[in-house]
Amino acid sequence: MSTLAVSEERKNYINAEYGIRSWLFTTDHKRIAMLYVLSITLFFFMGGFYALLIRLELLTPQGDLMQADTYNKVFTMHGQIMVFFFLIPSIPAVLGNFLIPIMIGAKDLAFPRINLISWYIYIAAGLLYLHAMMTGGVDTGWTFYTPFSTAFSNTRVVEAGLAIFISGFSSILTGLNFVVTVHRMRAPGMTWSRLPLFVWSHYATSIIMLLGTPVIAITLVLVVLERSLNLGIFDPNRGGDPLLFQHLFWFYSHPAVYIMILPSMGVVSEIVPCFSRKRVFGYNFVAMASIAIAVIGFLVWAHHMFVAGISLYAALAFSFLSYLVAVPSAIKVFNWTATMYKGSVSFSTPMLYALGFIGLFTIGGLTGLFLAALGLDVHVTDTYFVIAHFHYVMVGGAVLGYLGGIHFWWPKISGRMYPESWGRLAAIIVFIGFNLTFFPQFILGYLGMPRRYWQYPPEYQVLNVLSTAGATILAVGYLMPMAYLFWSLRYGKPAEDNPWQATGLEWRTTSPPPTFNFDVDPVVTWEAYEYEKMPLPDEVTLER
């Protein structure tokens, strides 16, 4: 089997066809995933470049590197690019697209052409956003708060808003495709209780995409209409209410946090059992926790608004519900940890990322408890404490999960092994750089430094310098995988079909898989994560 996989003549999804047209007009979910990986990587480094500009400006208390208006645009576009053009599509559109059909034993997603359309919509939205960026940019903050965005900002709000509105359709169509695929395309024997947890978490994510995204779409349209036609929906001088915007915005944008973190949780749920050689601890609880997060996640939005002017009793209700949604996240962390118990643990690169995820997500989650506590939120909301918290969740969580997943499935995706020792080194550098960047921001936040400040009182400088130093290290940690993964495409050791001896269906086809994923239609007779039946992976494969 493995000799077949390495042989040159073997047809797979990459060499099935040649030429740029064969990629741009493909309906193969794996090729579309590759289109996404290229485009989101581009946006990631664009957003990362803005992040670096922010950190450079904050090296000194004075606003000296750029103008105040420029700085405001830089943090706005950092946020909007990272959230709407990197994090939200990241794992679902790349790994989910590539893996969900294979994991459930299907030939493709339910709607292959809609899948391609959603990439084109994403690209159209991205180009429109780039145009807005290059013709003046936006300075509203990624949150578009009214009435600043509707009546005061002199930047390209309408264009940026429309771009994000359009990108939402890409998200909705991807979610729709996943839901239908999981319901209708499972191979014989692939029951719901045998679904890999990666699929469960994507199913939960898709529900949020389907139900939440239309709300942000409507909200952005209202902002655009108010700005261009002077509607008065958010204008208090004409009976409108600026708080209405915040309710609508967070009704989507809080669940959107779960769009970013749930897929990562799915990745971790695949990696930890594989590198512990054990079934995942409490499969049902981990699976149901994803659904619980998706459902309760819709009921907590106003915890972003405790000091915004909502009533005392509304605040009490939303604080309570926010603690409720923390429980399923805690359940997941405990189950992953317990999965290692009496296992046979190896610290390969994907496992390092998964453990990094657990650590950073724990800190991100625990500091979420601080923010959900009403009396404490008053002090730390809108400060760097919030910035640190959500970067622990969205970078420490979502990005580490993404990197872990990319490494874990790289042999399957590319047919090549990445260099293991470089992988481990990069994972450790990312972990250290990340903590140095964002941990000082917790202290800054409790000291009272507000977010979105272009200049700041001098006593905050040392912590800001530490943060910038960390960001530099983090940048190195991000560039390294870029370099060695590209290198491995040509020089990497050819991958076996199942280099990790993992249990998923994706490992029972060739690396890379053929266009329709399986040479023989699979029939599933086993549960997910039956690692006791798998041999140990060949260590030679692991250590290059």
Added chain:
Amino acid sequence: MFDNFPLWPAGASTQAFWVDLFYIALVVLSVVTTLAIFVVIAIFGMKYRRRHGREAQPIEGSLILEIAWSVIPMGIFLLIFAGGAVIFFNMRTPPQGASEVYVVAKQWMWKLEHVEGQREINELHVPVGRDIKLIMTSQDVIHSFYVPAFRVKQDVLPGRYTTMWFRATRPGTYHLFCAEYCGTMHSGMIGDVVVMEPAQYQSWMSGGPVTGSLAQNGQTLFQQLGCSTCHRSDVQGRGPNLTGVFGKPVQLEDGLTVTADENYVRESILNPTAKVVSGFKPIMPVFQGQVSEEQLTALVAYVKSLNPAPAGAAGTPELKPAGVAPQNPKE
């Protein structure tokens, strides 16, 4: 520690103590939890490291453990919820008789006015030990009044009043920040809260040029704008008599009842037909766009002053001999 490397913010209000205490408790809880998880992962990682000749043991899970690590965190979460709620409840309930300061925020400036008539820009002077209630509104976008040393923050919205309160406990000069992004010079919309000993504060109060208390200015305006022709206090006019109305429930024409708070008075000036008092006709002209935010606060303060003052409330300041410069302990 170094001057530019503080690790803990100054605490200078009654709330600061409780917020800090709560924060420390949560930090301890978080450190313990994080360490526990890290240590367990490290132990599992070392003890069950892959070795030749030892196999993983298949374990499906444990219902007891699942219940334990759902119920116990939930219990802890409820305690945190309750603690945060109690502190918040206190923050959102200004004590009776607090001294009032009106705040008008605009891009990128804080304008403050004491009921006694002192006006300040980007500076707020308050005495130690007195409850201060801020009644705030914005002329343009959303801002947020944030004093880290007091651990209090409240967004300031256009078109309505939001309130916050604090009682300073330590003299000093503390940062005042705008915490809600408001455009170009958001980071320049900062100022100082100067907390003074009561005696110093008294001399500061009598130092500046004052053209009368806020309520007196409001009264002048009330006459200038012609409000007094209908809202009479001697006989029943075409509008309701406003004496003693503030803070009381008001019966509306449509049968509903509202409390005559700052927001109701504000709305009734700007858009009088929105909630008409029972028994009166909707004949009052609309003042939206006719009066500035500062004039509005003066009018609101005047309507309030028509109530018998509750004990402890700040009235008109006794005039002290002029020439005592306001003390500023800033340096």
